Amino acid sequence: xxxxxVLANWLLGAAxxxxxxxxxxxxxxxxxxxxxxAVARRKVAVGDGVQDEKPAPAAAPAGPSGGGLxxxxxxxxxxALVLVTVYLAVRWVKAGHGPFGNGHEFxxxxxxxxxxxxxxxxxxxxxxxxxxxxxxxxxxxxxxSLTRGTEIEPLNPALQNPLLMLLHVGSAIISYGAAGVSxxxxxxxxxxxxxxxxxxxxxxxxxxxxxxxxxxxxxVMILVGAVWGQIAWGRFWSWDPKETxxxxxxxxxxxxxxxxxxxxxxxxxxxxxxxxxxxLIIFAYLSSYYLHLGGNHSYA
Numbered sequence: 001x002x003x004x005x006v007l008a009n010w011l012l013g014a015a016x017x018x019x020x021x022x023x024x025x026x027x028x029x030x031x032x033x034x035x036x037x038a039v040a041r042r043k044v045a046v047g048d049g050v051q052d053e054k055p056a057p058a059a060a061p062a063g064p065s066g067g068g069l070x071x072x073x074x075x076x077x078x079x080a081l082v083l084v085t086v087y088l089a090v091r092w093v094k095a096g097h098g099p100f101g102n103g104h105e106f107x108x109x110x111x112x113x114x115x116x117x118x119x120x121x122x123x124x125x126x127x128x129x130x131x132x133x134x135x136x137x138x139x140x141x142x143x144x145s146l147t148r149g150t151e152i153e154p155l156n157p158a159l160q161n162p163l164l165m166l167l168h169v170g171s172a173i174i175s176y177g178a179a180g181v182s183x184x185x186x187x188x189x190x191x192x193x194x195x196x197x198x199x200x201x202x203x204x205x206x207x208x209x210x211x212x213x214x215x216x217x218x219x220v221m222i223l224v225g226a227v228w229g230q231i232a233w234g235r236f237w238s239w240d241p242k243e244t245x246x247x248x249x250x251x252x253x254x255x256x257x258x259x260x261x262x263x264x265x266x267x268x269x270x271x272x273x274x275x276x277x278x279x280l281i282i283f284a285y286l287s288s289y290y291l292h293l294g295g296n297h298s299y300a
């Protein structure tokens with residue numbers, strides 16, 4: 001076992017644990033809020049008849065700057081982000097190129113992008129409930145990355161263009177990270193129980209704002225990829241599974257934004273479209289590398 005594999009096992013394993021602990025802290029916070037809301041409802045129902053009950057504790061602030069369990073929940077996720085960032089930086093230095101060249105590296109970068117997007121969204125919108133859909137995706141991506149080859153290997157000849165690789169994969173990471181947040185917001189919008197008293201309009205707005213980042217970054221990814229394809233393979237487009245899935249994903253997010261902007265489309269239908277778009281992103285990755293459907297992207 002070489003040094004980079006040991007580093008991957010330690011840092012990515014620890015990051016996975018911190019993500020799961022952060023998820024559990026959010027679950028505990030939600031359970032606490034449910035009990036507080038239940039006590040409040042009983043007080044409203046029986047009026048002064050509950051004056052002898054023990055007062056319920058104050059709810060922890062929903063935002064990342066709040067104290068108590070909320071701060072721990074955010075802190076655990078932030079630690080996971082630091083660990084993944086350190087791993088990617090070390091791998092970048094050791095490899096001499098961006099850590100985007102194979103399935104292991106892209107899974108880690110994918111998880112990194114979602115972590116960044118989630119923490120920004122949590123800070124900006126104070127919608128912690130999104131964690132219940134987003135953090136499991138991150139944990140699975142990190143854990144799954146450790147099942148792939150962690151050794152640093154020479155780049156595939158088609159990938160030996162540092163600038164285009166950075167632009168193409170970098171835009172994909174930003175796009176997929178934002179898509180993960182829009183997915184989380186959509187799931188929370190559809191799932192939110194009445195007792196949570198969660199504002200559906202705010203969740204819908206978060207999903208939309210994240211999609212406005214996803215779509216242009218997908219556009220950059222596809223355009224740069226087409227130029228790179230011409231340089232590496234002699235054609236701009238080859239209709240391999242990943243390219244086709246990426247195009248369909250771009251059309252889905254474009255349709256969502258068009259319907260939202262031109263017709264004000266909101267609600268359950270738009271939430272399901274965001275979930276479908278993220279599912280296509282996952283398929284775009286699985287199609288070539290794990291489903292063995294072949295194509296020019298079969299290495300990553």
